[in-house]
Amino acid sequence: MGRIRHQLGNPVSMANMFGLRKGTIKGRASSAQIVVYKVCWSDGCDDADILVAIEVAIIDGVDIISVSIGGNTTENIYF
Numbered sequence: 001m002g003r004i005r006h007q008l009g010n011p012v013s014m015a016n017m018f019g020l021r022k023g024t025i026k027g028r029a030s031s032a033q034i035v036v037y038k039v040c041w042s043d044g045c046d047d048a049d050i051l052v053a054i055e056v057a058i059i060d061g062v063d064i065i066s067v068s069i070g071g072n073t074t075e076n077i078y079f
Contacts, residue, residue: 035062045069 013024037053039045050069057065 035060040069 011024014022015024035057037057039049039053041049050067054065054067
């Protein structure tokens with residue numbers, strides 16, 4: 001499992017989505033953090049890795065857990 005931790009609250013200049021509405025953004029909660037746990041690999045997403053990531057997030061003191069799991073697909077990704 002890989003792990004990344006990022007401190008929010010620092011200004012980010014030239015922030016945009018798809019090149020639109022460029023500007024400077026800053027987080028509202030300077031003590032907030034984003035923590036990312038990597039659970040998918042080239043051979044897929046193992047259930048055990050997902051469960052371990054959730055357990056580690058709880059141990060790390062994460063307050064909100066949002067799970068987005070995906071892999072390679074040839075299907076239409078826009079529904």
